[in-house]
Amino acid sequence: MQTRFSEGQLADPLIADANRVLRKCVHCGFCLATCPTYVLLGDELDSPRGRIYLMKEMLETGGPPAAETVKHIDRCLSCLSCVSTCPSGVDYRRLVDQTRVHIESTFRRPWPDRWLRRFLGWVLVRPPALRIAMSAGALARRFPGLLPPRLAALARLSPGIARGPAPIVSAGRYPAEGERRMRVALMTGCVQSVTGTEIHEATARVLRRHGCEVVVAEGAGCCGALNLHLGDERAALRSAERSVRSWWREIQGDGLDAIAVDASGCGAAIKDYVHLFRNRPELREAASAVAERAVDASELLSRLGLKPGPARSTVVAYHDACSLRHGQQLTEPPRRLLAEAGFDVRSPSEGHLCCGSAGTYNMLQPTIASQLGARKAANLERVRPDVVAAGNLGCIVQIGAYTNIPVVHTVELLDWATGGPRPPAMSRAGRA
Ligand code: SF4
């Protein structure tokens, strides 16, 4: 793609970067068929190629973008399906992240939009505030007809009255069972430390059972991904810095062999910390050490070698979270582990398409998100599973809103198969 940046613009490293990415696009259009919004809406401007063109125009012109441009960029899920498809290696992620930051710093959104985005960026990364908001959401769910569509979507996704913090999200050390093979930090995050603690508990149990000393580092929390998706890089950096400093203290203290992440959206973000901290030379070494050690729980268990489980008749439909499949290129390890653990693993059709969760997307774009959620659930149900497995809490909540089949995290099944309890969602649904 030809670009028309001036010499002055190209002196800015971010524009120079964007220019390199844009010039790789050859307009071939291979990415269109795998883009969820293009598949649903059929509009070129809601395809990767169309958005790349809009982003090029926006960055070349500088200043605030047109509302129409913002509409099409906002509809992008950042699912990165286009990156997996592109034969020319266009780094769409860099481009869209940069574009979102540009939009937030130059474009004035209508106030309901502005306040909803600010509220989400604030509340989701603060576990005590999120607990209160979730309880309010659970009450609001009883009166769905009285709420505007976006607030109704928010309330629908609120899993219920939040309990107090579970022990696993407090700082601490949990010894390995038997001989210690690794010392591993468990990333507990922000939203998942409130609504998905059973996942962390399962991860800690299965890692300890496989010879890991598990550490929850004091001060580590949000990875910054949620705010980065909202275009607020400064807020993302603030959260990420706290986590980097706290893991760096562990690395320099007793050492860490790995940082285990059981939320793939967070894993994809942490692995990219060298870029996020590019303008923070004082933290570059720490960010790079953290990024090098970050692994998805399925990657780590593959390295450790899973203790074989008894064959089960349980049929598992495996859902590829986009942040695992496209963001980290991890498709085989979770499937292989589940099969080794004795499950009958099935892959649904349209596995490359996003479920519509995508960070805060299902709260900000409820119409598209609900169509994708329903489509994903229908594809999963077609393989007739007893349970759906996914590697990201956002997908679990989103898919769970469109099916009665229990949806659990992959590590909950691996924990169960190697001696842990049955995943609570399966027990609630009365599944074998
Ligand atoms: S990131 Fe996903 S939604 Fe956005 S353009 Fe690429 S494929 Fe489409």
Ligand code: SF4
């Ligand atoms: S597949 Fe890649 S090169 Fe082709 S149009 Fe899409 S982004 Fe451009």
